[in-house]
Amino acid sequence: GAVVSQHPSRVICKSGTSVKIECRSLDFQATTMFWYRQFPKQSLMLMATSNEGSKATYEQGVEKDKFLINHASLTLSTLTVTSAHPEDSSFYICSASLVDREQFFGPGTRLTVL
């Protein structure tokens, strides 16, 4: 089956620093990658949709200058949380899909901002 990896799996950083999370599709080329955020005991909230080589489409209420998304290739997308603050602490999950196919989810990245 299709495998999506995320790195790092867990990160702790100081307030004000920037953190980059990588999402890779390991055995397929993903036309679209999605970034979700999940608070404890809550559902996944879509943050943005990214297509390779084009700008990401952000959901309403998500600051694009705060959450920078780069989709440099068909197998890699990165999410950078800039000037992170404690309220950015969350579980970030990416997914990757082929056109009209199911989404394959990564294992998630736990971000803790001190």
Added chain:
Amino acid sequence: GEDVEQSLFLSVREGDSSVINCTYTDSSSTYLYWYKQEPGAGLQLLTYIFSNMDMKQDQRLTVLLNKKDKHLSLRIADTQTGDSAIYFCAESGRSSNTGKLIFGQGTTLQVKP
């Protein structure tokens, strides 16, 4: 707007059947999905159903879709302790061609031995 609702918690005994329910609002959804999330992990697709189907069975899993009532259910037969997890239903929503998914809040399934 698009919305998906689930009950938050279900507890069953090992060997019993579990039924997890979900309601959705967008009648134009092409696909409806069930995902499983174990603690600290990402989501695993369990099964999905096309909106023009009423039922889909896959081993211990049975999905029922009542399109008129916009109600989706997941039945797990012979529930095992390894089935303990959070189960999310999701719909593809109006923008089904973008792949965007709308998730419910998740139902925590607790299986007691």
